[in-house]
Amino acid sequence: MEYVLPLQRLIEKFCTLRGVGYKTAVRYAFSVLDMDEQDAVEFAEAILSAKRDIHPCKICGNLSDSDSCSICSDNSRDRSVICVVEDSRAVTAIEKVKEYKGLYHVLNGVISPVNNIGPEQLRIKELLDRIGTGEVRELIIATNPNIEGETTAMYISKLVTPLNIKVTRLAYGVPVGADLEYADEMTLMRALDGRRQI
């Protein structure tokens, strides 16, 4: 053991965070030692509170500190459109654009045979229940643009299309500000495919 026990334990805890190696964990642990007593107590309390007070929204599955999240309980939002995303990080990303006014549905993952995740582990049943209320007109599938996201999008689309609901997918194309020279072939092909008249 390199450090005194309580410090070593803290270092090991920091190591469990995504992307934190040992040297970084040591730096963080020393940061904690340099904090005021009060700040450290607040830090510990923030960790406990995040685990204790954050629950998935009963309707959409987004992170929430009450029964239904701030988006689902906002009456000004368009209840006829649901944007289907993999996780609540995607909700935050789309909310930042301040353009979309519909609701969300968080799947909690994507279909991934490699990781042993099938449709029944995702919140797809809950999505069908929401569609069942008859309020929904359009489903925007915004899973990530990779094979698993695509598979999930196709799966949901096949389930939902017979219910007479419009299913759309985020547009593929070259990202704004990018250089065509460095765009991969698949992206360029999709951008050509999806070309629009100006």
Place this chain on the structure above:
Amino acid sequence: MEYVLPLQRLIEKFCTLRGVGYKTAVRYAFSVLDMDEQDAVEFAEAILSAKRDIHPCKICGNLSDSDSCSICSDNSRDRSVICVVEDSRAVTAIEKVKEYKGLYHVLNGVISPVNNIGPEQLRIKELLDRIGTGEVRELIIATNPNIEGETTAMYISKLVTPLNIKVTRLAYGVPVGADLEYADEMTLMRALDGRRQI
């Protein structure tokens, strides 16, 4: 506010760690959400314990979870040599070498007029008290090899030399494995200065 309040609070707490920006803090906060309840409780407890149970050793100032640190209370160590360092991280660095068998003295910083730190803010009085016991023969000054570390080394050396104590400084030179082409002039000059017969 981008995230639900308890999450936002946790993100801000992570931002107070040294070298953590907002995006990294978000990643860490989501890592905490992904933890088991038990792991999160242990993490919070590790933070509180580090602040509560770690105190400076009464003798050398190194981090300790009891009155005197494991090095000071180790009777097999040579009590006639004290290695003077800036902080307890330096103690760990030197201990890793497993070569040095003397004691340490942690100054808690270096003399730095720019940051308004004078000798009276460092644990120099405590060092003189330890020397006063008559047990100490040699002081190895291992402050960092920069202007402030050098100034502090000179200051201590001037105080201690009249007490008939040998004062030494870590050797300067080219680091093992380095390329001479890229060594800075000051380091090369010091390496020439300190050359030894082979």
